[in-house]
Amino acid sequence: MTDRRRTYIDIHVLQTVPPSNLNRDDAGSPKQAIYGGARRLRVSSQAWKRATRLAFKDELGIPASQLGTRTKRVSTMLAARLAERARLTAEDATRLSNALLAADLKVAAGKKAEESAYLLFFGRSQLDAIVDLVADRATELTALADDALTKAVAELPVRAQLTGKHPIDVALFGRMVADIPALNVDAATQVAHALSVHPVEIEFDYYTAVDDEKSREEDAGAAMIGTVEFTSATLYRFATLDVHHLAENLDNDIDATIDAVRAFLRAFVTSMPTGHQNTFAHRTVPSVVSYMVRTDQPVNLVSAFENPVRSKYGIAAQAALNLAKEVNRTSTSFGLTPMTVSTVWDPTSLDVIGSEQDRGHVAEATQAFGSACGLDESIDATIAAVRPRLDGSAALR
Structure with a gap:
């Protein structure tokens, strides 16, 4: 059989x-x-x-919002969502976005928008899930100094948002991040x-x-x-x-x-x-x-x-x-x-x-x-x- x-x-x-x-x-x-x-x-x-x-x-x-995209500009896209949702300035949104992604995607923390170290295939909805983690206290977080901000977001389950609820195209074509096997699909x-x-x-x-x-x-x-x-x-x-x-x-x-x-x-x-x-x-x-x-x-x-x-x-x-x-x-x-x-x-x-x-x-x-x-x-x-x-x-x- x-x-x-x-x-x-x-x-x-x-x-x-x-x-x-x-x-x-x-x-x-x-x-x-x-x-x-x-x-x-x-x-x-x-x-x-x-x-x-x-x-x-x-x-x-189906709408693009329900599908994936492949880019190094993850932080830029996340910052745009943070600015809109939490009503942050572009500078504060970039700082918070970079801090959220620094550990998992090796995005440099700071005021300048940076590219991730990887060309990442991910779902736009997964970025929205990351925004959900901090939207209610974004203003509080951006008031912190860089070191304190990095420490404050370090324990948030950012990686978990990128490893579940994949859009259809990511589920089909997969994703490989050699340095971070946990992000692989x-x-x-x-x-x-x-x-x-x-x-x-x-x-x-x-x-x-x-x-x-x-x-x-x-x-x-x-x-x-x-x-x-x-x-x-x-x-x-x-x-x-x-x-x-x-x-x-x-x-x-x-x-x-x-x-x-x-x-x-x-x-x-x-x-x-x-x-x-x-x-x-x-x-x-x-x-x-x-x-x-x-x-x-x-x-x-x-x-x-x-x-x-x-x-x-x-x-x-x-x-x-x-x-x-x-x-x-x-x-x-x-x-x-x-x-x-x-x-x-x-x-x-x-x-x-x-x-x-x-x-x-x-x-x-x-x-x-x-x-x-x-x-x-x-x-x-x-x-x-x-x-x-x-x-x-x-x-x-």
Whole structure:
């Protein structure tokens, strides 16, 4: 029997992007990695997580006050709330804010607004909870000298306000503060680096810009010249969501958990990093999106592309077939069979594959992916499979 308390949603995406530079390195080149002995295009997990996090907020459609923000300007934000709520001057609000955060976030105490030592992901409502600790005696506290103020607020449970009642996005994406493990929030989701399923070559776009106000009598040269690196690729993207861990981070609020799951399933699929977006207009939609609910462990299926795809019939179609074969291999060889699978795909897209042997495997793709669904239908089916397990009404499998 599988523990009912383990439920993962794996998201597998195949997506083709045109000439673009989604995520560049320190030299301006598209990020790359060697995999299967071949150079691949890579989009870092951080880049796609940020794009997903921004799209996730839009999908939830709830006020910003109920969500998190990531910044070093925690003290500045807290000071603004203290000034408004306790009617303090800006200088007094800053002193009190810095004193409250000095111990936990290493904000320098004093009159000048300082940044925290960490880029902290926290909820705006958590700042309001800190204000609640001192709002009734803020004037009294700010009348104290710096040393006395620091001592007076030292015993207040400031850290406790940052370690409970997390907003949905913090509960999902987590938080890490290396020096203060007590402030860490283990993420409920993991996102892999996206890799091209085939070898890539980096190309250069040489461009020029003309001065519109230059007369015909002047030289015909360009006012500016430059180059930008780019490549195009079919990417394999993978993320997994630990549904029960998300529920724990949200204090077992089932409705909030389901809202977060639904928003994440769509946001990860539809989001896109914005590197050089105006230059390349690279936003596309995936050719395959497969949601797999598992009760054993997450399974990244990137091994389907360890042998780089090279096909005269189209990279995306062959990649879809390879992905389906890997689904079936992991199920047969390792017993890692998904509880449910719901896939956005087009079975007729495999018709372009000319090999008679591969044509015989179209049924194998259908076995792995199931019937074709729309995105909304796939998300609904995945939620329907997951919710009973959160409610506790599903039998052990």
